[in-house]
Amino acid sequence: MFTGHCLCGAAQYRSTGPALFSAVCHCHDCQRASASGGVPVLGVPKASFTSSGPVKQSCVKGGSGLTAVRNFCSECGSLLFGTPESAPELVTIYAGSLDDPTSFSPTEALFTSQRPPWARLAMPLIEHAGLTGQ
Ligand SMILES: [Zn+2]
Ligand SMILES: [Zn+2]
Numbered sequence: 001m002f003t004g005h006c007l008c009g010a011a012q013y014r015s016t017g018p019a020l021f022s023a024v025c026h027c028h029d030c031q032r033a034s035a036s037g038g039v040p041v042l043g044v045p046k047a048s049f050t051s052s053g054p055v056k057q058s059c060v061k062g063g064s065g066l067t068a069v070r071n072f073c074s075e076c077g078s079l080l081f082g083t084p085e086s087a088p089e090l091v092t093i094y095a096g097s098l099d100d101p102t103s104f105s106p107t108e109a110l111f112t113s114q115r116p117p118w119a120r121l122a123m124p125l126i127e128h129a130g131l132t133g134q
Helices: 028-034
Strands: 004-006 012-015 021-025 039-045 049-052 055-061 065-071 079-082 090-094 107-112
Touching: 012 090, 012 107, 028 055, 049 079
Parallel strands: 021 107
Antiparallel strands: 004 012, 012 049, 021 039, 039 090, 055 065, 065 079, 079 090
16 A cells, blocks of 8 residues: 655545556656656556545656656645556656655666766666666
């Protein structure tokens, strides 16, 4: 079970899981959208996921050529979860919004070719220069 909410508390989400993958995405788009060195993401089945509250979407064409949709609270602007067109059966929860961030344990780093040196995590991860095959 994964639950989370935004900074102001107006938007929440919940997933019964399971976690299909746990990664940190260092692509340029994720860096810019989050104003950080990457976004920690947890993939869950879309069928397991519900959200409530005022959520807005930012739609940008991703590396796949399909639209990457980032959902954020329209009140406080916190990034919450992604609903990528390239993987319509998935929701990608941004792990920093989890009620219990320790329930996230990344195993992979994506787009390490675009990662700034200061954003490397101290824990050992399987590194992918781009996206994985999943
Ligand atoms: Zn909010
Ligand atoms: Zn990314």
